[in-house]
Amino acid sequence: MKVGIVVPYSFSFWGGVVDHAQEQALALIECGVDARLLIGHDPPGRLSRLLHPTAGRFERPPPHVLPLGRSVIVPANGSLANIVLSPSAVLATRQTLERERFDLLHIHEPLTPALGVAALASATEPVVATFHAAGPSRWRRTAMSLWGFLLDRIDVRIAVSEAAAATAHDYSPGEYRLIPNGVRLPERFELDGRRPHVVFVGRHEPRKGLVVLLRAWPTIRYRTGARLRVVGADPLAVRHLLHRERVADDGIDLLGVLSTEDLDRELAGAKMLVAPSLGSESFGMVLTRAFAAATPVVASDIDGYRDLVGASNGILVPPGDEASLAEAMCTLLTDEPTRRACAASARAEAERGYAWPKLAATLLGIYEDLLCSAVAASP
Numbered sequence: 001m002k003v004g005i006v007v008p009y010s011f012s013f014w015g016g017v018v019d020h021a022q023e024q025a026l027a028l029i030e031c032g033v034d035a036r037l038l039i040g041h042d043p044p045g046r047l048s049r050l051l052h053p054t055a056g057r058f059e060r061p062p063p064h065v066l067p068l069g070r071s072v073i074v075p076a077n078g079s080l081a082n083i084v085l086s087p088s089a090v091l092a093t094r095q096t097l098e099r100e101r102f103d104l105l106h107i108h109e110p111l112t113p114a115l116g117v118a119a120l121a122s123a124t125e126p127v128v129a130t131f132h133a134a135g136p137s138r139w140r141r142t143a144m145s146l147w148g149f150l151l152d153r154i155d156v157r158i159a160v161s162e163a164a165a166a167t168a169h170d171y172s173p174g175e176y177r178l179i180p181n182g183v184r185l186p187e188r189f190e191l192d193g194r195r196p197h198v199v200f201v202g203r204h205e206p207r208k209g210l211v212v213l214l215r216a217w218p219t220i221r222y223r224t225g226a227r228l229r230v231v232g233a234d235p236l237a238v239r240h241l242l243h244r245e246r247v248a249d250d251g252i253d254l255l256g257v258l259s260t261e262d263l264d265r266e267l268a269g270a271k272m273l274v275a276p277s278l279g280s281e282s283f284g285m286v287l288t289r290a291f292a293a294a295t296p297v298v299a300s301d302i303d304g305y306r307d308l309v310g311a312s313n314g315i316l317v318p319p320g321d322e323a324s325l326a327e328a329m330c331t332l333l334t335d336e337p338t339r340r341a342c343a344a345s346a347r348a349e350a351e352r353g354y355a356w357p358k359l360a361a362t363l364l365g366i367y368e369d370l371l372c373s374a375v376a377a378s379p
Contacts, residue, residue, distance in 0.1 A: 004102040008112040010040035010071035027360035040084035041067035093118040134163035134282030204233040209276035216326040267293040291350035296342035313346040
């Protein structure tokens with residue numbers, strides 16, 4: 001079976017959908033599927049540095065990745081996404097589909113130009129689509145008026161969460177199968193001997209709630225002596241935020257963008273992940289990544305998070321409530337038996353519901369059923 005996985009973003013920059021699709025491709029390859037990732041890529045050079053001032057992986061992508069064009073930064077869903085919008089990418093997508101002759105396409109965020117839309121318009125093979133976004137979007141109505149009719153070409157719809165399914169159903173009614181974002185499970189993990197570190201992972205965007213965490217931090221630092229490890233956010237932007245909020249940087253380490261391996265090590269050695277997002281989260285991918293490392297979570301009680309975090313693997317707090325956030329974090333940092341029990345439960349949850357081998361087997365079953373139905377329906 002040969003499967004083309006289409007992603008409208010750039011492989012050069014880490015993000016939830018990009019990471020999900022990359023891990024999906026690798027998991028399918030391990031199952032014997034000839035999987036290729038059709039995605040944007042920003043090669044090294046002055047133009048990439050001009051268009052993308054943040055750090056990225058500009059080196060040549062692995063063999064299973066088929067680059068289809070450069071990306072630009074576009075505000076989307078309260079975030080800044082690296083989306084491929086070049087008209088030449090439409091032609092590149094069509095030519096790649098003709099050359100590769102996939103048995104099936106799996107398109108992530110099919111309403112997003114240019115790659116998702118181009119793949120839908122050009123596909124002659126069966127199409128599976130995964131919808132990730134949750135919540136309102138200002139550009140979605142325009143997209144639906146221009147190329148929304150292409151969504152009728154989708155044979156199987158998948159959503160990563162109930163929130164994502166509800167959002168997608170509003171503009172594209174149909175049956176949605178729930179398959180969450182997957183996670184790689186480290187073979188080795190330790191429940192004990194953790195450093196008094198708290199990890200925050202996310203870009204410096206208002207919806208990620210970093211400012212709430214920084215306001216709460218002096219109390220947490222005073223009561224526990226813990227260190228805050230900030231991953232993903234631009235260090236200079238965080239320093240500006242600290243200055244604006246008049247928060248000292250005592251006990252705060254600004255790590256910037258980390259490789260997958262370095263982030264795994266950070267999570268595996270920390271006592272806790274904190275996710276103080278304010279909303280617009282369809283699925284807490286970084287939360288399940290912490291679960292895989294047996295690291296409990298303190299997170300906001302919002303759609304996309306509350307289905308993942310419970311009393312057994314962490315603590316939910318009201319979004320934007322710095323006092324509640326500080327109290328919950330201090331509780332887990334100072335109550336080692338509770339933290340250890342949550343850590344063990346978090347790992348078990350990752351193994352039970354989010355491990356890529358299980359999700360890949362589910363996807364493979366969907367692909368096989370769809371291809372069999374396509375063969376039966378052909379003249």
